[in-house]
Amino acid sequence: xxxxxxxxxxxxxxxxxxxxxxxxxxxxxxxxxxxxxxxxxxxxxxxxxxxxxxxxxxxxxxxxxxxxxxxxxxxxxxxxxxxxxxxxxxxxxxxxxxxxxxxxxxxxxxxxxxxxxxxxxxxxxxxxxxxxxxxxxxxxxxxxxxxxxxxxxxxxxxxxxxxxxxxxxxxxxxxxxxxxxxxxxxxxxxxxxxxxxxxxxxxxxxxxxxxxxxxxxxxxxxxxxxxxxxxxxxxxxxxxxx
Amino acid sequence: xxxxxxxxxxxxxxxxxxxxxxxxxxxxxxxxxxxxxxxxxxxxxxxxxxxxxxxxxxxxxxxxxxxxxxxxxxxxxxxxxxxxxxxxxxxxxxxxxxxxxxxxxxxxxxxxxxxxxxxxxxxxxxxxxxxxxxxxxxxxxxxxxxxxxxxxxxxxxxxxxxxxxxxxxxxxxxxxxxxxxxxxxxxxxxxxxxxxxxxxxxxxxxxxxxxxxxxxxxxxxxxxxxxxxxxxxxxxxxxxxx
Numbered sequence: 001x002x003x004x005x006x007x008x009x010x011x012x013x014x015x016x017x018x019x020x021x022x023x024x025x026x027x028x029x030x031x032x033x034x035x036x037x038x039x040x041x042x043x044x045x046x047x048x049x050x051x052x053x054x055x056x057x058x059x060x061x062x063x064x065x066x067x068x069x070x071x072x073x074x075x076x077x078x079x080x081x082x083x084x085x086x087x088x089x090x091x092x093x094x095x096x097x098x099x100x101x102x103x104x105x106x107x108x109x110x111x112x113x114x115x116x117x118x119x120x121x122x123x124x125x126x127x128x129x130x131x132x133x134x135x136x137x138x139x140x141x142x143x144x145x146x147x148x149x150x151x152x153x154x155x156x157x158x159x160x161x162x163x164x165x166x167x168x169x170x171x172x173x174x175x176x177x178x179x180x181x182x183x184x185x186x187x188x189x190x191x192x193x194x195x196x197x198x199x200x201x202x203x204x205x206x207x208x209x210x211x212x213x214x215x216x217x218x219x220x221x222x223x224x225x226x227x228x229x230x231x232x233x234x235x236x237x238x239x240x241x242x
Numbered sequence: 243x244x245x246x247x248x249x250x251x252x253x254x255x256x257x258x259x260x261x262x263x264x265x266x267x268x269x270x271x272x273x274x275x276x277x278x279x280x281x282x283x284x285x286x287x288x289x290x291x292x293x294x295x296x297x298x299x300x301x302x303x304x305x306x307x308x309x310x311x312x313x314x315x316x317x318x319x320x321x322x323x324x325x326x327x328x329x330x331x332x333x334x335x336x337x338x339x340x341x342x343x344x345x346x347x348x349x350x351x352x353x354x355x356x357x358x359x360x361x362x363x364x365x366x367x368x369x370x371x372x373x374x375x376x377x378x379x380x381x382x383x384x385x386x387x388x389x390x391x392x393x394x395x396x397x398x399x400x401x402x403x404x405x406x407x408x409x410x411x412x413x414x415x416x417x418x419x420x421x422x423x424x425x426x427x428x429x430x431x432x433x434x435x436x437x438x439x440x441x442x443x444x445x446x447x448x449x450x451x452x453x454x455x456x457x458x459x460x461x462x463x464x465x466x467x468x469x470x471x472x473x474x475x476x477x478x479x480x481x482x483x484x
Contacts, residue, residue: 055399056339059346059392071338073345075317080338096313096322097298103315104301110352118360119373120380131361131373138362150301157297 003029004065006045011231012179014074014109015062020175021078023218025085031223033061075102078172087172098166101154101173105180108147112183113232115139115239125236136239140191144184148199151177155201162201163208170209177202178209183233191241245271246307248287253473254421254466256316256351257304262417263320265460267327273465275303317344320414329414340408343396343415347422350389354425355474357381357481367478378481382433386426390441393419397443404443405450412451419444420451425475433483 003022007015009031022029033045045061048054048070058072064080071077079099082088088098113121118135119128155162164174181202185192196203209215218224227233245264249257251273264271275287287303290296290312300314306322313319321341324330330340355363360377361370397404406416423444427434438445451457460466469475 055401056342057392057395057399058342059349059389069335069338071342073342076338076342076345079321079341093311096311096318099321100298100300100313100315100318103318107301107352110349114356119376120384122380122384134361138364142362142364147301150299153299157299159297 001028001067003027004032005029005062006032006048006065007062008045009034009042010225010228012183012225012227012233013062013231016179016225017074017172017176018062018064018077018081019223020179020215020218021081021085021087021172023223024170024175024212024214025081025087026214027081027085075099075106078102078176082172087170087175089167089171094166098171098173101151101165102176104147104150105173105176108180109232111139111143111147112180112187115187116234116236125234129238132236132239136236140188140241144188144191144195145198148195148202152199152202155205164205170212174205174209175215178206178215181206182210183227183231186227187233187235188240189235194241243270243309245269246274247271247304248274248290248307249304250287251276251284252467252470254425254469254475255304255473258421258467259316259414259418260304260306260319260323261465262421262457262460263323263327263329263414265465266412266417266454266456267323267329268456269323269327317341317348320344320418324414329412329417331409331413336408340413340415343393343407344418346389346392347415347418350422351474353381353385353389354422354429357429358476358478367476371480374478374481378478382430382483386430386433386437387440390437390444394441394444397447406447412454416447416451417457420448420457423448424452425469425473428469429475429477430482431477436483 005015005018005022007013032040033042035041049058054070056070058070062074062077063070063072064077071080082098083090083095088095115136116125116132117128118131125132154165158165160168164170165177166173210219247257247260247264249255274282275284277283291300296312298312300312304316304319305312305314306319313322324340325332325337330337357378358367358374359370360373367374396407400407402410406412407419408415452461
């Protein structure tokens with residue numbers, strides 16, 4: 001089966017967590033909106049999103065078509081892919097734990113996004129710059145350390161060793177953690193340079209994932225969209241630690 | 243087995259979604275932080291949250307202890323409880339769909355919360371009142387209709403009838419939908435009074451859940467904490483539609 005991933009074609013965004021899992025699994029997939037031609041592109045994404053014939057419609061991208069099934073919500077897509085592609089433990093406890101970590105990262109991601117859009121996602125950054133400064137300052141001082149410290153602790157406590165969050169090999173949660181650390185380094189280079197010592201295991205995990213052969217090949221390919229100022233992670237120097 | 247729910251004792255918050263599922267399932271559970279005495283209260287919650295001996299620590303309340311297992315993240319707890327208490331379909335597709343709806347509600351909930359705390363959850367409302375007005379206006383004009391319209395559509399398209407979101411009987415997603423509609427009615431009474439006609443099926447679902455015998459008994463009991471100005475749903479008249 002060839003999976004069809006539907007996500008915005010010009011940003012990493014939430015779709016990137018799914019792309020990383022698909023790449024690491026070696027599964028065949030089509031990134032529908034990034035292709036052109038009949039049945040592809042953003043038009044195909046919008047058509048499916050707005051179709052009246054989908055009994056179980058997704059709320060927003062990303063969503064994944066797997067045969068006749070359409071699955072929405074990033075964490076839910078990973079919950080589906082995990083056991084099928086050895087990206088989650090087989091036992092129920094391990095699967096729930098992996099998912100729990102993913103959901104905590106989803107919460108973190110909302111807070112990361114809101115550093116540049118605290119008032120409304122629909123307004124321009126320029127129209128909420130002052131509020132963004134306040135929110136980003138609180139984020140760097142209070143929220144980011146709370147989350148990063150938590151994930152560092154999870155690594156410390158993994159009974160199977162501190163190389164990965166859950167097991168002795170990477171799960172989708174480790175891939176997602178890589179993405180979040182990468183994004184934070186892009187968005188807040190000064191603050192993250194300082195944080196490196198405090199979150200040694202987390203940064204080592206980031207490097208370890210980056211060097212997995214399939215991930216390394218993906219990151220070097222044109223399939224990886226570079227970070228940019230339209231995504232969740234944005235680099236505004238005025239929001240970084242001074 | 244008696245479940246132990248750990249959540250803040252004075253608010254409905256995210257714990258309420260778990261409470262509703264436990265109540266509807268008829269499962270035996272202890273709301274640990276709401277009891278007093280040795281091994282109970284907020285102290286017991288904090289002790290578990292900060293313990294160095296938990297291999298798979300939760301990031302924040304709510305978390306549920308089920309035997310030796312500790313499960314965090316509201317949607318994850320419901321994913322665990324659903325199939326055990328007939329609050330989710332048995333087939334994988336149905337379970338994923340129920341979870342997908344729950345995760346979309348979790349996204350909605352963050353946006354609801356941020357209407358009164360757009361700058362920082364750690365600051366007082368009074369210190370972000372101006373920003374809250376802007377955010378709440380955007381929420382009522384753009385975001386709430388997008389979410390409510392979506393869930394109304396889900397009801398319309400349920401091949402098993404429009405009484406419930408997923409099946410012919412309530413799942414945990416229906417219980418959560420009830421909670422969200424209840425909360426919105428509390429927080430934004432004017433805006434919601436107007437919205438009633440546009441989201442007829444959704445409001446009917448709310449009333450239907452409220453009248454389920456176990457839910458009705460729960461809502462009339464002292465176990466149900468009233469809505470208040472410390473929770474996710476808060477009533478600030480200046481944020482409601484004028």
